[in-house]
Amino acid sequence: MKVSFEEMFNLLEKVLLEKGFHPDRARLCGRIFSENSRDGVYSHGLTRFPSFIQMVDAGLINKNAEPERIGSQGSWENWDGQLGPGMYVAYRAMERAIVLARDHGLGAVSVKNTNHWMRGGTYGRLAAEAGCVGICSSNTIANLPPWGGIDPRLGNNPLVIAIPHREEPLVLDMAMSQFSYGKMQEYELKGEPLPYPGGYNGEGRLSMDPAEIRASKRALPIGLWKGAALSLMLDLLVSSLSGGKSSPSITAQGKEYGLSQFFLCIHPEKMDSRIADEIIEYARGSRLDENTRAIFYPGEKMYAERKKNLAEGIPVHREIWNQVMAM
């Protein structure tokens, strides 16, 4: 079934208000979940909402906690997220980084004790829509093996880079695994193999079978040893700059809460959009391989999905929709 953006937003805001969220953050969190579904990031939109509410009910997310500034060094502040809703804390942190960057050229906020931000691209885009380059990262519970290892001991720590460009910023929002577990589950449900190897099977061989990778818990880092190393460095970056929990500490809790994040903003006095035009057009000008109809810039497919969903409605699973309706 399909619902309009307004229907979804109104429903989620209403549920959050009934759960006791202050109106400002019911509005913000409801909007972010709805925008994620609207933009085709279904895994972190409505689909994820019930487990978010479960974490609120379990007291792992402090619905009305306000993040607190615990340190400041000119253009860089350190915050304690007080275990507030991850989307709310991340949004406020990037907003603050934008203000700092307008004053200092650069601005950053490191945050400890926060929660899952759902889609990191949201906060990169926030900076880019304010005319800034936005870069952010978060750690996660461990779900990726280190290079040469077979146990999940690294987070799937996402890296986000957003850069202003004419009407719509370019947004890269990438986790460190080649395929997320959510994406592998989608292929498994459709009964399809992955289009490329996504991990190792129980015998230690590269596999395109989502079920056997999900069973072995040996997802493949992007670029093999390179993505494993980048994941480790991002965890170290967000946790040591904030003084917060690392992926190992989060994993030891058994539940994914109390994360560490970092938000960086760069404020250019002017940016020449022709440079981005040139880079995009040059990439697009390549001859295509036989499986490809067009080359896309980072974020382009997301904007196309948004346009389609705004015109035709956002696809939702009926059971999840009904589940949220009944909350």
Add this chain to the structure above:
Amino acid sequence: MKVSFEEMFNLLEKVLLEKGFHPDRARLCGRIFSENSRDGVYSHGLTRFPSFIQMVDAGLINKNAEPERIGSQGSWENWDGQLGPGMYVAYRAMERAIVLARDHGLGAVSVKNTNHWMRGGTYGRLAAEAGCVGICSSNTIANLPPWGGIDPRLGNNPLVIAIPHREEPLVLDMAMSQFSYGKMQEYELKGEPLPYPGGYNGEGRLSMDPAEIRASKRALPIGLWKGAALSLMLDLLVSSLSGGKSSPSITAQGKEYGLSQFFLCIHPEKMDSRIADEIIEYARGSRLDENTRAIFYPGEKMYAERKKNLAEGIPVHREIWNQVMAM
């Protein structure tokens, strides 16, 4: 054959002085080339020195040019590298970013019109040895296809992250291709296949044969579409923040000079090294796959190679050593 670090450094400094480099930069550039060989990054050490000198002789590198500050916004400065030696400009830029970060918490220098920095890890390590997190990137001539394309239209733009940790910082220094062309050439010369697919052959199939990938010019980006997207974003970041040349513009010149780079430094008042210890030890605690004897942190193999080379001498190709001796 093997030479000591001092022998290599003295030789390179002498050649640079004879070529008319000012003493300070003959010393700095000679040291950086020698340290790259010492640390096992042979492709960007002595081996690369003759082609560096060729570019100086051809006037593509202005040996004694001094980078010029052309813009400033508090914690972020924009420089024109004046086509100086890339190592010299990059070293000065990160030094300045460190000073800015000490004053503001964050510091950055964007640079246009600079040249190849050889090993990006050098400048990340400079920041980390000053107690800061150092992040930097550069663009390059196009040598990587965009995702779905078959022509090289993206740079192999490296991303460097260095984080202080006890005696030796952790250093990630990674290009966007799974294997560099230099590394593929090494395998080809040894007559060995790559250990993992490194690109496509002429028929568009993934290949582990370095010769056929070098012929097709279709190297594989790390993480497939993800690395291609990150490469595009890094080019956009360094060129639009500096107002400098993009990978397409550099490629149009036919020769790799006049690059754009970005240097970011984050100065923490204190960093708790136990967080890094915890992350490293947790990763190392994984069970190993059957091909692996140990799990390493980013930079660890480099430090081991350095130690070995300082004790036993740095391996060099006799022809290259003699070629430089005769300069």
